[in-house]
Amino acid sequence: MxxxxxxxxxxxxxxFENIGTVVYENSGEASKDVANEIANLIRVKQxxxxxxxLGLATxxxxxxxxxxxxxxxxxxxxxxxxxxxxxxxxxxxxQPDSVNSYVRFMKELLFNHIDILPENCNIPxxxxxxxEIADYCNTYEAxxxxxxxxxxxxxxxGGNGHIGFNESGSLQNSKTRLVALDHITRVAASRDFSxxxxxxxxxxxxxxxxxxxxxxxxxxxxxxxxxNIIKASVEGPVTNQVPASFLQEHNNATFVLNKxxxxxLTRINTPWLVEKVTxxxxxIRKAVLGLALDLKKPILMLTDADYIENGMSDLLADSxxxxxxxxxxxxKLQNTITGWPGGKPNADDSKRPERAEPARKRVLIFxxxxxxxxxxxxxxxxxxxxxxxxxxVAYQTSGNIAVADDEALRFSSFVCDYNEKFGIESKEALxxxxxxxxxxxxxxxxxxxxxxxxxxxxLIRKGEAESTCHFVGVPDEQIHFMELPFYETGSxxxxxxxxxxxxxxxxxxxxxxxxxxxxxxxxxxxxxxxxICLDAILEATKRLKPKKFMKDCWLWLYRGAWQExxxxxxxxxxxxxxxxxxxxxxxxxxxxSQKDGVVFQGADSREFWQRAEDRxxxxxxxxxxxxxxxxxxxxxxxxxxx
Numbered sequence: 001m002x003x004x005x006x007x008x009x010x011x012x013x014x015x016f017e018n019i020g021t022v023v024y025e026n027s028g029e030a031s032k033d034v035a036n037e038i039a040n041l042i043r044v045k046q047x048x049x050x051x052x053x054l055g056l057a058t059x060x061x062x063x064x065x066x067x068x069x070x071x072x073x074x075x076x077x078x079x080x081x082x083x084x085x086x087x088x089x090x091x092x093x094x095q096p097d098s099v100n101s102y103v104r105f106m107k108e109l110l111f112n113h114i115d116i117l118p119e120n121c122n123i124p125x126x127x128x129x130x131x132e133i134a135d136y137c138n139t140y141e142a143x144x145x146x147x148x149x150x151x152x153x154x155x156x157x158g159g160n161g162h163i164g165f166n167e168s169g170s171l172q173n174s175k176t177r178l179v180a181l182d183h184i185t186r187v188a189a190s191r192d193f194s195x196x197x198x199x200x201x202x203x204x205x206x207x208x209x210x211x212x213x214x215x216x217x218x219x220x221x222x223x224x225x226x227x228n229i230i231k232a233s234v235e236g237p238v239t240n241q242v243p244a245s246f247l248q249e250h251n252n253a254t255f256v257l258n259k260x261x262x263x264x265l266t267r268i269n270t271p272w273l274v275e276k277v278t279x280x281x282x283x284i285r286k287a288v289l290g291l292a293l294d295l296k297k298p299i300l301m302l303t304d305a306d307y308i309e310n311g312m313s314d315l316l317a318d319s320x321x322x323x324x325x326x327x328x329x330x331x332k333l334q335n336t337i338t339g340w341p342g343g344k345p346n347a348d349d350s351k352r353p354e355r356a357e358p359a360r361k362r363v364l365i366f367x368x369x370x371x372x373x374x375x376x377x378x379x380x381x382x383x384x385x386x387x388x389x390x391x392x393v394a395y396q397t398s399g400n401i402a403v404a405d406d407e408a409l410r411f412s413s414f415v416c417d418y419n420e421k422f423g424i425e426s427k428e429a430l431x432x433x434x435x436x437x438x439x440x441x442x443x444x445x446x447x448x449x450x451x452x453x454x455x456x457x458x459l460i461r462k463g464e465a466e467s468t469c470h471f472v473g474v475p476d477e478q479i480h481f482m483e484l485p486f487y488e489t490g491s492x493x494x495x496x497x498x499x500x501x502x503x504x505x506x507x508x509x510x511x512x513x514x515x516x517x518x519x520x521x522x523x524x525x526x527x528x529x530x531x532i533c534l535d536a537i538l539e540a541t542k543r544l545k546p547k548k549f550m551k552d553c554w555l556w557l558y559r560g561a562w563q564e565x566x567x568x569x570x571x572x573x574x575x576x577x578x579x580x581x582x583x584x585x586x587x588x589x590x591x592x593s594q595k596d597g598v599v600f601q602g603a604d605s606r607e608f609w610q611r612a613e614d615r616x617x618x619x620x621x622x623x624x625x626x627x628x629x630x631x632x633x634x635x636x637x638x639x640x641x642x
Contacts, residue, residue: 330626
């Protein structure tokens with residue numbers, strides 16, 4: 001039975017939840033526990049001389065699970081010879097050797113590394129004619145039934161609550177079939193297909209009925225991006241608009257979550273509604289700001305009755321009246337606002353987010369991709385430079401996979417066609433562009449970019465990043481291209497961080513000896529690159545902590561284009577006027593390869609500059625709604641204690 005290291009909630013505390021949920025500190029711990037449950041089931045079946053029938057999922061959620069199953073096989077001798085697997089789904093049409101096929105996914109992440117028999121691996125066939133699909137799906141289900149049904153089904157969850165590719169509107173008795181993919185699903189998948197226009201519109205999926213018939217179901221979900229749909233699935237009504245909610249009626253289903261994915265559950269987001277809590281300063285701030293926003297009132301207008309009627313009478317009894325609590329929270333929020341992100345010289349800094357001294361700080365801005373700096377904190381970036389600080393920008397990855405093929409082809413063809421004008425004397429250099437042109441003109445779906453193409457795509461993004469830095473005023477010697485090796489695979493799937501990634505990061509920090517580090521803390525980033533880049537920084541700062549210069553180094557986390565810090569988390573808010581908003585937009589426009597329909601659009605059709613402006617404006621509006629000054633926009637940061 002799964003048992004989390006942090007989830008100790010009782011049944012009473014879970015009374016809002018209509019399905020079993022287990023919350024873990026991180027997805028790594030969760031994946032290990034799920035892998036152990038699967039391993040125990042396999043061993044029990046082996047002892048009984050029976051096959052173990054597993055339902056398997058694809059996507060990002062089960063990757064850690066499969067890595068742990070591979071480890072158990074290689075290091076602890078877990079055999080999969082008695083396992084028969086049935087995958088949930090496959091895009092249609094889809095060749096099995098395509099980069100994006102689930103056949104390839106399962107082989108590369110699991111099947112090629114364990115001793116499962118090839119004939120026991122069942123994955124829907126994306127190469128069939130449409131006329132063959134109905135009979136094929138019936139046979140797929142019949143094969144499961146002949147084996148006695150699925151013993152344990154692993155699931156992920158889509159942003160609209162789909163399980164498998166059973167989209168919103170799917171019926172509870174739906175069978176294995178060809179389905180049309182929801183626009184939300186296709187947009188989310190478009191990053192794997194180099195754009196929405198290349199993303200399949202249909203897929204073959206195991207039906208909800210067969211999922212519900214599984215003897216045991218474990219649904220995995222990681223990250224803040226899944227938190228809203230998890231709440232709807234676990235606490236909302238059973239509805240075909242959220243197919244995962246059907247699992248409320250399964251007698252042995254568990255949602256396995258990390259703390260970010262569970263963050264909107266009532267017992268975690270508003271624990272005072274389910275149990276008596278100890279009112280820490282952090283919890284008071286979260287509760288009061290949430291109350292003000294829910295009631296659409298400024299902080300200072302909240303009354304005793306507002307507290308009592310919304311489950312916060314304990315807080316009122318401990319720290320009231322409301323007026324006293326309101327003043328305290330209002331002042332704390334007001335003190336987060338500063339136009340001096342590097343600290344204001346010769347000023348009282350006792351209530352400011354940053355120190356006044358040293359007046360001129362060395363600042364190191366880490367940017368996971370070559371545009372995150374300007375998109376996420378462009379106003380602060382420019383202000384730090386204008387206020388006289390020594391600003392360094394470190395681009396952690398080349399960002400090459402986010403350049404469209406036609407952009408790279410245009411660039412390469414231009415160099416080849418106008419070689420005489422450019423005067424590339426080196427035949428070796430010219431051959432790079434010629435190879436790239438030849439490859440891109442004949443590129444197949446099953447191919448990843450060759451090194452020459454990755455080099456050129458990286459060069460495009462490097463030039464754009466330099467242009468942004470020059471626009472802000474950062475000199476060349478303070479622009480650093482780290483090109484961390486973990487990223488350079490040519491595909492969406494990245495390598496794990498290795499010692500060289502940590503060492504490159506440590507070397508740069510030690511060279512600059514910054515007073516401030518800014519890093520992307522965007523754990524909801526759909527690429528995953530932000531999280532890996534942050535892990536490299538956190539490990540580097542941990543190792544460097546004993547160094548004398550690190551005692552004066554503060555680490556500030558910003559968010560990417562996808563999501564902002566919640567109001568109760570913000571520790572520094574840098575306001576922007578209308579002119580500064582326009583300046584930031586101009587800086588973002590330097591990244592031409594990321595405009596007008598980028599490769600990784602995510603589930604949001606707006607361009608990056610639009611998302612950034614809307615998000616910054618929204619933050620400023622929230623501050624204003626809570627009764628503070630009204631600014632055009634705000635960029636927000638959280639201080640990390642390492």
